Amino acid sequence: MKQRPPLFVGNWKMNKNASQARSFVESFLPLVETFPSTVGIAIAPPFTALAAAAAALGSKRRVALAAQTMSEFSEGAYTGEIAAPMLAEFDVAYVILGHSERRLYQHESDATIGAKVRAALDAGITPILAVGESLAVREAGDAVAHVLAQIQAATGDLTEEQAARIVLAYEPIWAIGTGKNCDCDRAQEIAHAARTARNAFADIPILYGGSMKPENAAAYMKMSDIDGGLVGGASLDPRSFANLIAGAIAE
Ligand code: PGA
Numbered sequence: 001m002k003q004r005p006p007l008f009v010g011n012w013k014m015n016k017n018a019s020q021a022r023s024f025v026e027s028f029l030p031l032v033e034t035f036p037s038t039v040g041i042a043i044a045p046p047f048t049a050l051a052a053a054a055a056a057l058g059s060k061r062r063v064a065l066a067a068q069t070m071s072e073f074s075e076g077a078y079t080g081e082i083a084a085p086m087l088a089e090f091d092v093a094y095v096i097l098g099h100s101e102r103r104l105y106q107h108e109s110d111a112t113i114g115a116k117v118r119a120a121l122d123a124g125i126t127p128i129l130a131v132g133e134s135l136a137v138r139e140a141g142d143a144v145a146h147v148l149a150q151i152q153a154a155t156g157d158l159t160e161e162q163a164a165r166i167v168l169a170y171e172p173i174w175a176i177g178t179g180k181n182c183d184c185d186r187a188q189e190i191a192h193a194a195r196t197a198r199n200a201f202a203d204i205p206i207l208y209g210g211s212m213k214p215e216n217a218a219a220y221m222k223m224s225d226i227d228g229g230l231v232g233g234a235s236l237d238p239r240s241f242a243n244l245i246a247g248a249i250a251e
Pocket residue numbers: 011171175176177178179209210211212230231232233234
């Protein structure tokens with residue numbers, strides 16, 4: 001195992017109501033209780049299921065809670081938004097920011113995502129900054145430059161101390177939900193470019209996301225700059241998510 005501890009985050013997206021979240025947790029906890037305590041595990045339910053998931057996870061939290069997004073503002077007239085202090089009430093440890101689905105469907109800009117990253121850090125919630133290129137950008141040979149630009153735009157004005165507290169998730173858009181996971185060496189190339197972009201990133205977790213499955217997770221973990229996964233589809237079933245983590249940490 002690498003010196004940096006592994007981290008696996010289940011991004012449920014717009015799936016599961018409160019009772020489904022509760023039953024997931026009840027099935028999942030016994031499956032992961034024997035995993036080494038150094039293995040970080042989190043689930044990101046929809047906002048409406050956070051309370052049920054928090055209650056089912058209990059206070060010792062072998063499995064942490066993550067949110068799928070949040071507002072860049074701490075309160076006020078922002079209809080429909082959820083602020084970091086509201087997430088803190090449920091001991092939410094992580095928040096996924098800049099997911100490509102938010103960039104695409106909610107038109108979130110790099111500037112907005114950067115403001116959210118700062119708001120999360122200010123609230124003591126670890127941002128998981130998701131970055132990744134489209135197929136067109138990949139085919140034009142611009143993947144590395146594109147990802148580095150996204151990272152710079154969202155984190156460029158963080159102090160070294162703040163930048164060292166984030167998690168990065170490399171998620172090529174063309175690999176998300178398609179079953180076409182990214183070649184491990186290519187994912188490593190991007191992860192390495194991200195890690196070496198700034199001294200503060202030397203020890204942060206860098207996750208891969210995009211059709212990570214129980215069958216392919218271990219191969220990513222062999223890559224020297226990849227520390228875990230941001231897992232969508234394969235995190236919806238407790239057995240599948242537990243198998244994925246078990247496979248990934250087996251060697
Ligand atoms: P996927 O989603 O594992 O279903 O490809 C990953 C993500 O979007 O975070």
